[in-house]
Amino acid sequence: MEKTVARVALFAALIAALGLVPQLVLPFAGGVPITAQTLGVMLAGLMLGPWRGALAVLVFMAVVAMGAPLLAGGRGGLGVFAGPTVGFFVGWPFAAIAIGLIYRAMRARAPIVGGIVASVLGGIGVLYFFGIVGLSLVTGMDLIAATVAALTFVPGDILKAVIAAFIAREVRRARPDLVD
Numbered sequence: 001m002e003k004t005v006a007r008v009a010l011f012a013a014l015i016a017a018l019g020l021v022p023q024l025v026l027p028f029a030g031g032v033p034i035t036a037q038t039l040g041v042m043l044a045g046l047m048l049g050p051w052r053g054a055l056a057v058l059v060f061m062a063v064v065a066m067g068a069p070l071l072a073g074g075r076g077g078l079g080v081f082a083g084p085t086v087g088f089f090v091g092w093p094f095a096a097i098a099i100g101l102i103y104r105a106m107r108a109r110a111p112i113v114g115g116i117v118a119s120v121l122g123g124i125g126v127l128y129f130f131g132i133v134g135l136s137l138v139t140g141m142d143l144i145a146a147t148v149a150a151l152t153f154v155p156g157d158i159l160k161a162v163i164a165a166f167i168a169r170e171v172r173r174a175r176p177d178l179v180d
């Protein structure tokens, strides 16, 4: 129990720390930034598993919602729920669940490929569904335009998926007792 609390807190803190990496706001992405924090969401799903990973993300989100400026660029507070990133933000725990479930099913046979596939399906497939709908609702963009805007993030998120898969495999090799 104590170990679980410590791990969940650690990953919530990791996602917060990744917010220190400067965000990149591209003019054609509807005001949604490129952020390193999605790497933290992927790592939480891969290394804590679906439910504890989602819990770590939810803890981080609760602290942000309470006003802590822990999102990249120093954002926080309830205003996040009215901004163009709301769908991605709300989608993070669902992405962590999908990543954790897919990785559990694949990691024994293919730790790296499984980590990449899980992170791409959860961190792009599932997450972008929420993100695109949210972007469309908040900005009034139609779903096609919001999807095109979201495509901006695909190369960076694939890179994060590869990095997350290697980190998860190495930590699992070195300290199997610390991961899901």
Ligand SMILES: O=C(O)CCCC[C@@H]1SC[C@@H]2NC(=O)N[C@@H]21
Binding pocket: 032, 033, 034, 035, 036, 038, 071, 072, 080, 085, 086, 088, 089, 127, 131, 153, 156, 157
């Ligand atoms: O800071 C926020 O309010 C949430 C940011 C969401 C950014 C999304 S997550 C998926 C995609 N990949 C990125 O690097 N940025 C977007």
